[in-house]
Amino acid sequence: DGFAFPSNVGGWNPQILPSNPLRGNKCWGIASISPLGLLDKEEKKKAIKSEDLFIDGDNFSSGDFLVQDSSTATLGNPNLLVGKSFDDRAGVAVLIKILGELSDDLEIDVYGVATVQEEVGARGAGVAAYKLDPDLGLVLEVALADDVPMNEPHTPVVRLGKGPAITVKDASMISHPGLTDFLIKVAKEREIPHQLEILERGGTDAGRIHISREGVPSSVIGIPTRYLHSPVEVLDLRDLERAVELVTSALEGLTKPKFEAFFQTS
Structure with a gap:
């Protein structure tokens, strides 16, 4: 009948998907739910679930x-970009820029990896960390910018335009204190x-990297981004530039004595 019923891949919020265009390699469609005019009062109060969705195409x-069929544009301010999949295209963009700017005289070896399937279990990061067996892991990611209106007054943890976010902890990992202090x-x-x-x-991928083999001291540098897992994610280009500067400076300044100092306790 021209309808398809989707299965979720990753952390999509089903409440934002209805009326959104989607595209594949050879197909195109619109995500939708049953018409509101056919729902009773109780059904209208319920939150939309993934199993309520269908695709007309x-x-x-x-x-x-x-994937979401959306484009990238500036959001009034030329430094503000809105578009899809900045999580984690932003991290890959920062990685590419860093690898192009690093000095040839580093005291350390640097491996840059663009991983796959982070949203469904950080699987690519687990494989890469096992193969490379690194001494240190630094993940380039997005950070949840909560500098938006909320139902209740709150103090934002991460704001756009205030620089990259160094992760202290998340639900999958506690960043290595020595590495955090160094950054x-x-x-x-x-x-x-x-x-x-x-x-x-x-x-993030750091959740898998830090428990690889005997363990890997790890942390995350995040690009503040609003409206994650939506077709209209928003970030500030200046935060990307500062992330490049921070990581490049950290890698160029990292020596064996400084690395060993991560594990010294006072």
């Missing part, structure tokens, strides 16, 4: 993968605006 085949010290010495993030729910 054409040329679907069983097993097709669909903060570099940011202060270089006068790079930065923030600290504590995330009660959710995690």
Whole structure:
């Protein structure tokens, strides 16, 4: 009948999907739910669940993968970008820029990895960490920017335009204190605006990297981003530039004695 019934891949919020266009390699459609005019009062009060969704479109085949069909634009301010999948295209963009700017005279070896399937179990990061067996793990991610109106007064933890966020802890990992202190010290010495993030729910690839083999000291540098897991994520380009500066400076300044100091207790 031209309808398809989706299965969730990753952390999509089903409440934002109705009326959104979706596309695959050879198909296109609109996510929808039953018309509100056909629902009773109690049904209208219920939150939309993934099983309530269907896709109205054409040329679907069983097993097709669909993504949000949206474009990227500036949001008034030329530094503010709105678009899809900044989580985690932003991290990959920062990684590429860092690898292009790093000095050839580093005292350490640096491996850059663009992982897969982070949203369904950080599977690519687990494989990469096991193969590379690194001494240190630094994940380039987005950070949940909560500087938006809420139902109740609150103090935002992470704000757009205030610099990259250094993760203290999230639901999957506690960042290595020595590495966290080192990143903060570099940011202060270089006068790079930065923030600290504590995330009660959710995690990143660092959650798998830090428990690889005998364990890997790990942390996360996040690009503040609003409206995560939606087709209209928003970030500030200046935060990406500062993340590049912070990580590049940290890697170029990392020596064996400084690394060993991570594990010294006072």
